Amino acid sequence: MTSYKTIKDVAVITIENPPVNALSLAVREGILDGLSRASKDDTVCAIVIIGGGRTFPAGADISEFANGKAFTKPLPQIIEKIESTQKPIVCAIHGTAFGGGLEVALGCHYRIASTRSKVGLPEVNLGILPGAGGTQRLPRLIGVWLAAEMICSGKPIEAVDADAKGILDDLVEISSLESVQTEYDKLLDAAITLALRVKNHSLEGKRVSQLKVEPVSDFFYEQLALQISKNARGMNAPLQALKAVKASAMFPFKEGMQREQQILGRLFVSSQAKALQHIFFAERQTMKIPGIDMKKGVPIKFVGVIGAGMMGSGIAINFIKKGIPVVLIDAEQEFLDRGVKAIEDYFKGRVKKGKTTRFLADRSLGYLRPSLHYEDLSNVDLVIEAVFENLDVKKSVLKHLDEICKPQTILCTNTSTLDIDQIASATNRPDRVIGTHFFSPANVMRLMENVAGSKTSERTIASVMQISKTISKIPVLVGNCFGFIGNRMLFPYNNQANALLQEGAFPHDVDKVLYDFGFPMGLFQMSDLAGNDIGLHIRKAQGIVDPSQRDPNERYVSTTADKLCEMKRFGVKSSKGWYSYAKGSRKGRPDKEVMDLIVENSKAEGFVRRNISAKEIEERCLYALINEGFKCLEEGMAYKPGDIDIIWIYGYGFPPQKGGPMHYADAVGLKKIYDSILQYGKADPKTSAWKPSKLLEQLASSGKKLAKYWTKKLKAQSNL
Numbered sequence: 191m192t193s194y195k196t197i198k199d200v201a202v203i204t205i206e207n208p209p210v211n212a213l214s215l216a217v218r219e220g221i222l223d224g225l226s227r228a229s230k231d232d233t234v235c236a237i238v239i240i241g242g243g244r245t246f247p248a249g250a251d252i253s254e255f256a257n258g259k260a261f262t263k264p265l266p267q268i269i270e271k272i273e274s275t276q277k278p279i280v281c282a283i284h285g286t287a288f289g290g291g292l293e294v295a296l297g298c299h300y301r302i303a304s305t306r307s308k309v310g311l312p313e314v315n316l317g318i319l320p321g322a323g324g325t326q327r328l329p330r331l332i333g334v335w336l337a338a339e340m341i342c343s344g345k346p347i348e349a350v351d352a353d354a355k356g357i358l359d360d361l362v363e364i365s366s367l368e369s370v371q372t373e374y375d376k377l378l379d380a381a382i383t384l385a386l387r388v389k390n391h392s393l394e395g396k397r398v399s400q401l402k403v404e405p406v407s408d409f410f411y412e413q414l415a416l417q418i419s420k421n422a423r424g425m426n427a428p429l430q431a432l433k434a435v436k437a438s439a440m441f442p443f444k445e446g447m448q449r450e451q452q453i454l455g456r457l458f459v460s461s462q463a464k465a466l467q468h469i470f471f472a473e474r475q476t477m478k479i480p481g482i483d484m485k486k487g488v489p490i491k492f493v494g495v496i497g498a499g500m501m502g503s504g505i506a507i508n509f510i511k512k513g514i515p516v517v518l519i520d521a522e523q524e525f526l527d528r529g530v531k532a533i534e535d536y537f538k539g540r541v542k543k544g545k546t547t548r549f550l551a552d553r554s555l556g557y558l559r560p561s562l563h564y565e566d567l568s569n570v571d572l573v574i575e576a577v578f579e580n581l582d583v584k585k586s587v588l589k590h591l592d593e594i595c596k597p598q599t600i601l602c603t604n605t606s607t608l609d610i611d612q613i614a615s616a617t618n619r620p621d622r623v624i625g626t627h628f629f630s631p632a633n634v635m636r637l638m639e640n641v642a643g644s645k646t647s648e649r650t651i652a653s654v655m656q657i658s659k660t661i662s663k664i665p666v667l668v669g670n671c672f673g674f675i676g677n678r679m680l681f682p683y684n685n686q687a688n689a690l691l692q693e694g695a696f697p698h699d700v701d702k703v704l705y706d707f708g709f710p711m712g713l714f715q716m717s718d719l720a721g722n723d724i725g726l727h728i729r730k731a732q733g734i735v736d737p738s739q740r741d742p743n744e745r746y747v748s749t750t751a752d753k754l755c756e757m758k759r760f761g762v763k764s765s766k767g768w769y770s771y772a773k774g775s776r777k778g779r780p781d782k783e784v785m786d787l788i789v790e791n792s793k794a795e796g797f798v799r800r801n802i803s804a805k806e807i808e809e810r811c812l813y814a815l816i817n818e819g820f821k822c823l824e825e826g827m828a829y830k831p832g833d834i835d836i837i838w839i840y841g842y843g844f845p846p847q848k849g850g851p852m853h854y855a856d857a858v859g860l861k862k863i864y865d866s867i868l869q870y871g872k873a874d875p876k877t878s879a880w881k882p883s884k885l886l887e888q889l890a891s892s893g894k895k896l897a898k899y900w901t902k903k904l905k906a907q908s909n910l
């Protein structure tokens with residue numbers, strides 16, 4: 191896990207634990223071993239610590255947090271050992287020196303970095319803090335102000351910025367065109383040169399733990415705490431990290447370290463840390479699907495997008511930003527021009543905000559080719575239609591594409607609910623048809639539900655999953671069912687929210703509970719933002735708006751929602767919906783007209799309104815959602831519980847510190863959820879959302895946890 195060599199009397203300890211050189215126990219042991227050899231060898235005058243391959247360590251090994259290995263030869267001790275070594279130690283950074291990686295660097299006496307590298311302390315995103323001395327050393331090196339900002343936000347910074355802040359001693363200029371090997375060679379060379387230059391220098395002032403911290407006023411901590419409470423609402427770790435940083439300014443290093451370790455210990459076992467670490471791995475597991483070999487994907491070098499509306503232009507941006515040429519098609523010149531302008535405006539905005547340069551923006555725009563002619567798609571590798579959400583329209587577009595595109599072209603349909611098999615049936619290549627459900631705005635939202643039809647081939651799936659990654663999305667493969675996973679689960683969740691209105695709640699009651707749970711906004715606010723006509727359109731397609739077409743055995747909860755649309759209360763875009771809005775504002779106020787309508791409808795539908803507790807609102811919305819998630823798993827529509835969690839966190843704002851609906855279900859207890867579902871179902875037998883999932887029933891009765899059960903099941907499958 192580490193290697194040791196000497197170059198010009200400098201010992202070089204190279205950390206070799208691909209892919210990210212995480213500081214596992216074996217690595218920690220390797221570093222100790224290297225230090226000991228170098229200290230004992232009289233010919234060695236200085237030491238360099240460097241990461242092999244593409245990076246300096248990207249942190250502690252997160253998998254060791256759950257299995258307890260992190261506590262053997264713990265990282266804080268290793269760093270103490272590094273810092274107290276009598277020979278100068280130069281740390282050479284390339285790639286991403288994150289978390290424990292940066293903490294190791296702070297323990298070294300000198301730090302140099304490639305200009306391409308990044309450094310950061312992202313631990314708060316995992317529900318913990320930089321607990322290997324990061325909260326005590328960084329303020330000593332760059333001051334409380336800058337350190338607190340970095341530690342509490344968890345955001346990485348570029349090496350150039352780190353140098354300006356005083357984290358680094360020197361930069362090694364590496365251009366974007368140079369290979370990782372050249373970067374490594376140049377960096378090592380520079381590190382050895384520096385080590386030889388300082389070999390006889392005193393280490394006085396070079397041990398960061400011995401530096402003094404300039405205290406800052408309480409006002410600073412108060413302001414930062416306020417900012418954190420707003421930006422990271424509901425998250426414990428950032429505020430706790432701030433406490434640890436404050437300790438650095440109040441106590442000598444040793445005592446500060448004790449405070450840091452105490453806080454770390456509490457965070458380590460917290461439910462938030464477990465949830466956030468679950469998400470870290472779940473996000474990376476979405477590409478691992480039993481039976482799909484991702485290597486079978488074909489490269490996608492040329493893309494077509496049909497429809498220059500908001501969705502189509504957003505989709506096109508993702509590709510041109512990555513240098514993948516796009517032919518953007520629309521039937522009308524006016525719509526095409528509007529789409530192109532939206533794309534240009536997007537890049538202009540980025541330049542203005544300093545997020546990109548004019549040169550790079552122009553380069554991206556150079557990859558866009560607007561066209562009115564489908565024939566221009568004859569040579570694309572993949573085409574995504576983003577036309578009106580209507581089965582017949584989408585089928586006719588795919589039929590046309592099938593005739594024009596080369597036989598290998600993958601045809602993607604961007605639908606949020608429609609049946610992929612039916613759309614694919616319009617073509618002669620159903621194996622090359624797949625759903626790509628982008629979330630709006632498509633250039634911002636990272637989630638993508640990729641929907642496999644019954645005939646979609648492994649190669650098509652692998653190609654689309656790969657290209658989704660290339661355009662920086664988080665792709666989740668899902669099965670072909672109404673609403674796929676995200677929207678399918680949204681229906682029972684939304685159904686309960688509306689049912690609660692019938693029984694006695696108002697939109698702001700439901701929204702407050704969901705906001706307090708941790709969602710960025712409640713369901714009614716979300717509906718107003720998206721447009722209430724979308725829901726109506728879906729209900730119409732389901733044939734349930736007309737009372738004569740409804741199933742008499744299923745409770746209908748959307749009378750008020752339907753009437754709002756009749757009243758042209760479409761939401762924010764019409765300045766009124768479930769709430770009313772001041773012109774140009776997204777902040778809704780409860781509206782008497784809507785509240786009267788809700789009361790009137792309750793009466794007309796035979797409900798005697800009652801006070802409904804926050805607990806009931808929360809349970810009914812969330813348990814209905816969770817129950818549907820279990821049904822998605824038992825039907826094979828979702829491949830892993832973690833996939834559902836990722837969809838709900840990235841697509842619908844489920845609070846990450848609760849780990850997603852399926853992780854949350856395990857945390858609450860499946861038996862409790864199952865029993866509540868039975869109870870709510872008894873009181874409301876006409877709501878199919880309360881029919882418990884078989885899988886949930888099975889796990890609740892056997893006392894098992896979903897996560898463990900599923901991991902075992904996948905393991906058994908892969909051993910078959």
Ligand SMILES: CC(C)(COP(=O)(O)OP(=O)(O)OC[C@H]1O[C@@H](n2cnc3c(N)ncnc32)[C@H](O)[C@@H]1OP(=O)(O)O)[C@@H](O)C(=O)NCCC(=O)NCCSC(=O)/C=C/CCCCCCCCCCCCC(=O)O
Nearest residue numbers: 210212248249250251252260264288289290312321322474
């Ligand atoms: C940006 C990345 C680094 C790379 O991104 P990318 O190229 O896209 O690659 P990924 O797909 O993300 O990752 C590739 C694979 O690597 C796995 N991975 C990544 N990072 C880690 C990691 N840190 N640990 C384990 N595994 C990791 C990932 O899962 C992928 O695996 P696979 O291919 O899917 O199988 C990006 O990866 C990234 O951002 N990584 C995470 C960065 C991060 O969050 N770092 C911080 C980690 S936490 C940390 O460092 C904490 C340090 C302080 C705590 C110290 C603990 C001490 C405990 C004991 C204290 C006891 C005291 C006792 C007192 C006394 O005695 O003294």
